[in-house]
Structure formats: structure tokens, C-alpha cells
Amino acid sequence: MSIHLIPYLMMPGNGQEVVRFYEQALDAKVLALQTYGEMPQNPDSPLPAQLNDYVGHAHLKIGESELMLSDSTDESNQAGNRVTICIATDDVEKAKKLFHALQQGGQVNHPFEKTFFSPGFGTVTDKFGVTFQIVTEG
Structure with a gap:
């Protein structure tokens, strides 16, 4: 069994731009990127179409480290609460x-x-x- 900590960024709708920037600035390798439009939808509460291109989940490898991020789908995302810690096991x-x-x-x-x-x-x-x-x- 292993446990590792991964910083997780919650972006306000510019997740794809962030991924492209980190690819260039940090030589990040994209391990996974899925938009909300590519994810299974709940038929009882579908997401608005304008969120289809938002990042639902991205996983980057930067050197020996990892970084994950997604775009927030609500108004609670603001500067100061955009970083969480993902504990993966x-x-x-x-x-x-x-x-x-x-x-x-x-x-x-x-x-x-x-x-x-x-x-x-x-x-x-x-x-x-x-x-x-x-x-x-x-």
C-alpha cells in the first residue's frame, strides 16, 4: 500500500490555459486531461453546455512531482481557496x-x-x- 500527496488546483474556468502554460513554463507532461463534456453526465442534473470545455480533471507530471487540477463549476472558487491536497492511495x-x-x-x-x-x-x-x-x- 502506498500513499502520496498531490497538490490539486481548482481553477475558475481557465484550466486548459493553465495546462498549456505549465507544459511550456515547467516542461510538464500531461498524463490525463478530461473535460466536463467528456465525462459521464447525470441525466437528472446535466451541466450547462458552456461548461463542456472546462477541465474536469487534469493530471500533470513535472519532473519527479505531480500536479492535478480542474475547473470549478460554482461561484465558491476564488483566490485563496484554489489549492487543495489530494491524498492518493x-x-x-x-x-x-x-x-x-x-x-x-x-x-x-x-x-x-x-x-x-x-x-x-x-x-x-x-x-x-x-x-x-x-x-x-x-
Whole structure:
């Protein structure tokens, strides 16, 4: 079992520009890039068409480090809260344990659950105001 921390940027709609900039400025390699338009949609609450080209998820490799980012789909994204920490592990039970430990005295932003991209994912802001995304890889 491994655990690693990855900075995660929440952008206000310019995610594709950010990716192109980091490719040039930091010699970043794009490991994955998926727009909201390419992701499975919930038929009960489809996203507005203007968000189709927004980045739903991007994963970059910069030297020996990783960086992830996506475009926010709501108005809560503003300077000061654009960086979260993604904790990635290959073990669902370990991910769940980390999620529950971090939520003590904090706030659950997205409950820990199976998603189309992960067997276990959730987002929590801890009691110190730091937001973590917990993701199970694989």
C-alpha cells in the first residue's frame, strides 16, 4: 500500500490555459486531461453546455512531482481557496480511514463513495481549514 500527496488546483474556468502554460513554463507532461463534456453526465442534473470545455480533471507530471487540477463549476472558487491536497492511495479501506480521521471536527464537502473514476473518493475540509481530496487509485 502506498500513499502520496498531490497538490490539486481548482481553477475558475481557465484550466486548459493553465495546462498549456505549465507544459511550456515547467516542461510538464500531461498524463490525463478530461473535460466536463467528456465525462459521464447525470441525466437528472446535466451541466450547462458552456461548461463542456472546462477541465474536469487534469493530471500533470513535472519532473519527479505531480500536479492535478480542474475547473470549478460554482461561484465558491476564488483566490485563496484554489489549492487543495489530494491524498492518493491504492487501498479503499485506508482511504476511507484517512477520510474519516480528517473529518473529525471538520466538514465533509463530498461524501466518501465509489465514483466513475475511483473505487473510493471524498473531499473534506479539516478542522484547521485545509481541504483534502482522498482518492483511491485503480
